[in-house]
Amino acid sequence: MSDLSDSELLDLFHKEESRHYAFNLLVRQYQERLYTFIRRMVTDHDEAKDVLQNTFIKAWSGLDRFRADSKLFSWLYRIAHNECLNHLRRMKRGLFVSDEAVMERLTTSMDSSEHFNGDAIERALQKAIMRLPDKQRAVFNMRYFDEMKYEEMSIITGTSVGALKSSYHIAAKKIEAWITADQTK
Amino acid sequence: MQEDQHIDELKDLPVLGKMPKRNPFMAPEGFFDHFPHAVQHLIVDAPRHSPWAWLFTSWVPRIATVLLLVIGSIAWFQWPEGEQGIASAEPGEQVLPYELLDMEFDEDLIFATLAHDEPVMNTVDLALSEREMTAYVEYEDLSLELLIEEL
Numbered sequence: 001m002s003d004l005s006d007s008e009l010l011d012l013f014h015k016e017e018s019r020h021y022a023f024n025l026l027v028r029q030y031q032e033r034l035y036t037f038i039r040r041m042v043t044d045h046d047e048a049k050d051v052l053q054n055t056f057i058k059a060w061s062g063l064d065r066f067r068a069d070s071k072l073f074s075w076l077y078r079i080a081h082n083e084c085l086n087h088l089r090r091m092k093r094g095l096f097v098s099d100e101a102v103m104e105r106l107t108t109s110m111d112s113s114e115h116f117n118g119d120a121i122e123r124a125l126q127k128a129i130m131r132l133p134d135k136q137r138a139v140f141n142m143r144y145f146d147e148m149k150y151e152e153m154s155i156i157t158g159t160s161v162g163a164l165k166s167s168y169h170i171a172a173k174k175i176e177a178w179i180t181a182d183q184t185k
Numbered sequence: 186m187q188e189d190q191h192i193d194e195l196k197d198l199p200v201l202g203k204m205p206k207r208n209p210f211m212a213p214e215g216f217f218d219h220f221p222h223a224v225q226h227l228i229v230d231a232p233r234h235s236p237w238a239w240l241f242t243s244w245v246p247r248i249a250t251v252l253l254l255v256i257g258s259i260a261w262f263q264w265p266e267g268e269q270g271i272a273s274a275e276p277g278e279q280v281l282p283y284e285l286l287d288m289e290f291d292e293d294l295i296f297a298t299l300a301h302d303e304p305v306m307n308t309v310d311l312a313l314s315e316r317e318m319t320a321y322v323e324y325e326d327l328s329l330e331l332l333i334e335e336l
Contacts, residue, residue: 020225027221035217039210049216053224060228118209125204143194145206169194176198183200 003029006072013063023063027056030073033146034080040141041084043130044109051087055080070155078156081138088134099133106130128178132171139164140171 004012004025012022034055039048058079066075092102107127110116118126129137139157142148143164150161157164195202313321 020228023228024221024225027224028217031217031220032212035212036208036210039212043210045212049220052220053227056224057227060224115211115213116209117211118207121204122207122209125201126209144201145208172194172198172201176201179200 006068009072010063010066010068023060026059026072030076031056033073034076037077037141037146038080038084040126040129040145041134041138042087043106043113043126045113045115047087047109051080051083055083058083071152074152074155078158081156084138085134103130124179124182125175128175128182131178132174136167136171139167140175143168144172 009022009026009029012018012025015022031052035048035052038051038055039045042048042051055076059076062079066072088102091105092099107130110123110126110130116123129140132140135157139153139159142153142156143150148156150164153159153164154161159167
């Protein structure tokens with residue numbers, strides 16, 4: 001089935017009799033792209049599933065207030081982005097651990113996951129990405145993998161385009177340096 | 186244009202520029218077929234946004250409630266003793282009979298007032314001339330004995 005446009009989905013959602021049907025279509029339409037973003041942020045499948053569920057539950061609660069100023073996907077992506085950051089923050093707070101310990105946990109989770117099928121170079125890239133601070137990692141993933149425009153990223157993160165450009169530039173330089181260092185070991 | 190800009194950003198980064206952009210994170214088989222049903226099941230219990238939701242989610246009403254309670258408590262304890270809890274109407278204000286049902290009365294105060302042994306006449310301070318007093322006595326048809334006893 002072809003994807004519905006934002007306005008078609010919203011029209012269906014605003015009718016009481018088709019509200020659940022519309023939301024089901026919305027989940028089907030955006031789940032994979034959001035899952036991929038979340039999974040790159042939290043690495044573990046079960047945690048990614050929980051964050052994705054919370055994202056859609058929040059979307060269900062707030063979709064009446066969505067005023068179509070931005071694209072529906074950007075709005076959902078924004079919720080997912082905030083949910084990821086909150087999840088990682090809670091993880092650090094709950095475990096009383098440092099950023100390094102969380103990075104270690106994410107790396108272990110990736111290494112032991114049966115749902116990771118990257119080769120050695122992809123593994124090295126993911127490990128380097130995990131060394132970035134959470135917000136910078138989100139920026140890097142959006143730009144590098146999803147090739148998102150800075151303007152859209154700005155809507156999602158609530159950060160200026162200039163700040164995002166420099167954040168991405170710094171992140172890319174760091175990753176390049178870390179991978180190069182790892183390869184020369 | 187966007188793609189060109191993206192390539193430009195990676196031109197000084199040979200390692201990253203050559204990396205494959207494949208997604209190595211896989212979801213379990215059938216996950217995306219079942220996930221929408223799981224979400225549907227969860228949102229049945231999730232409340233939709235109501236126009237009153239801000240009352241429970243915003244900090245403003247919470248702070249307002251706490252302030253109201255604090256001000257109410259201060260006002261309650263600062264109020265002159267004896268007037269607390271007594272229903273009263275302003276002079277000239279009409280109290281409708283059904284409103285009396287909802288009013289609280291201080292029964293002790295009412296009984297204390299009724300048990301007062303001072304004659305009620307003493308509490309009325311009327312400045313009447315002699316002629317007015319005579320007219321009043323004639324009009325009310327009061328007995329002379331009662332008047333003498335009262336005075």
